[in-house]
Amino acid sequence: MWQAARMDLHPALAPLAGLLGTWRGTGHGVYPTIDPFDYGEEVTFAHVGKPFLSYVQRTWEPDSGAPMHSELGFLRATGADRVELVIAQPFGATEALVGTVEDGRLRLRSQAVVTTPTAKRIDAVERDVTVTRDAQGPVLRYDLRMAAVGEPMTHHLAAELRPGD
Amino acid sequence: MWQAARMDLHPALAPLAGLLGTWRGTGHGVYPTIDPFDYGEEVTFAHVGKPFLSYVQRTWEPDSGAPMHSELGFLRATGADRVELVIAQPFGATEALVGTVEDGRLRLRSQAVVTTPTAKRIDAVERDVTVTRDAQGPVLRYDLRMAAVGEPMTHHLAAELRPGD
Numbered sequence: 001m002w003q004a005a006r007m008d009l010h011p012a013l014a015p016l017a018g019l020l021g022t023w024r025g026t027g028h029g030v031y032p033t034i035d036p037f038d039y040g041e042e043v044t045f046a047h048v049g050k051p052f053l054s055y056v057q058r059t060w061e062p063d064s065g066a067p068m069h070s071e072l073g074f075l076r077a078t079g080a081d082r083v084e085l086v087i088a089q090p091f092g093a094t095e096a097l098v099g100t101v102e103d104g105r106l107r108l109r110s111q112a113v114v115t116t117p118t119a120k121r122i123d124a125v126e127r128d129v130t131v132t133r134d135a136q137g138p139v140l141r142y143d144l145r146m147a148a149v150g151e152p153m154t155h156h157l158a159a160e161l162r163p164g165d
Numbered sequence: 166m167w168q169a170a171r172m173d174l175h176p177a178l179a180p181l182a183g184l185l186g187t188w189r190g191t192g193h194g195v196y197p198t199i200d201p202f203d204y205g206e207e208v209t210f211a212h213v214g215k216p217f218l219s220y221v222q223r224t225w226e227p228d229s230g231a232p233m234h235s236e237l238g239f240l241r242a243t244g245a246d247r248v249e250l251v252i253a254q255p256f257g258a259t260e261a262l263v264g265t266v267e268d269g270r271l272r273l274r275s276q277a278v279v280t281t282p283t284a285k286r287i288d289a290v291e292r293d294v295t296v297t298r299d300a301q302g303p304v305l306r307y308d309l310r311m312a313a314v315g316e317p318m319t320h321h322l323a324a325e326l327r328p329g330d
Contacts, residue, residue: 007232048232048235049232050232050255052255054235054237054255056237067172067213067214067215070213070219070239072219072221072237072238072239072253073237073253074235074237074253074254074255076255076256076257076281076283078257078281078282078283079283082283084257084281084282084283086253086254086255086257086258086259086279086281087253087259088237088238088239088251088252088253088259089239089251090215090217090219090239090241090251092241092243092249092251092261093251093261094251094252094253094259094260094261094277094279095259096257096258096259096279096280096281098281098282111279111281111282112259112277112279114251114259114261114276114277114279115261116241116243116249116251116261116263116276117243117249117263117276118241118243118244118249
């Protein structure tokens with residue numbers, strides 16, 4: 001079985017070490033084609049001693065706790081300040097993004113988004129993630145923009161997460 | 166949080182119900198460009214009441230238990246006998262596959278494989294999965310073929326897994 005607990009962090013992941021662990025909080029979504037919505041969210045970044053982090057995300061309705069979205073993937077450190085992110089989406093999409101990490105700030109732009117025959121079309125995605133620290137401790141914030149269903153690149157999601165269990 | 170334990174299986178997932186749970190076993194890999202290798206493997210399919218299964222997979226070296234591969238994704242039921250599978254790979258690839266499920270046999274062919282700028286190129290993937298039953302109980306077998314790094318579609322991986330914990 002996997003031995004993450006005994007593994008040292010791969011040196012290439014040093015610029016991404018601040019992401020490690022589980023984060024929880026709330027987010028807000030908007031898009032020209034849908035009603036705005038709020039969500040609860042949990043994100044976990046983990047490693048197994050190799051130069052990538054696994055990325056496990058899920059969201060839920062704030063009131064009922066019912067599952068909303070989820071996504072799964074891997075964040076790769078590919079040299080110096082370069083990163084790549086590959087993601088699978090349950091509505092029938094994959095994203096491959098490339099970008100940079102600098103001072104706890106990730107800037108990722110899609111190289112290719114694939115949508116399956118039954119999925120709504122997404123043409124491009126931009127994901128910015130920052131890990132900073134305020135009076136209450138570490139905070140992870142992200143902003144996701146997408147060009148989808150005929151709309152140009154437009155803000156879609158923003159959330160603020162704090163360390164979880 | 167998610168409430169999988171309280172959720173009924175989505176009716177569209179009935180043809181995929183046999184996959185649910187955790188499976189463990191061993192596999193064998195070959196490819197014209199590499200040495201043959203054995204691996205231990207764990208696969209978990211789970212649901213949250215929606216018409217898809219999450220797919221979490223990891224493999225390890227049989228002797229040392231050290232992590233080898235992992236992949237994450239979602240298997241979607243898209244009507245009648247139709248299925249779609251989206252996967253993220255830690256070496257910098259995404260797969261979107263479409264296919265059929267019939268009598269516990271999945272046949273999936275890649276619609277698109279994306280490899281990131283730093284990854285080895287994969288052009289196409291074929292995945293066949295069966296769930297059957299023998300004297301020892303349920304057994305999940307898969308066969309994975311791929312066209313990659315200049316090779317034509319060629320057998321790469323096969324494994325046999327049994328229900329885990």
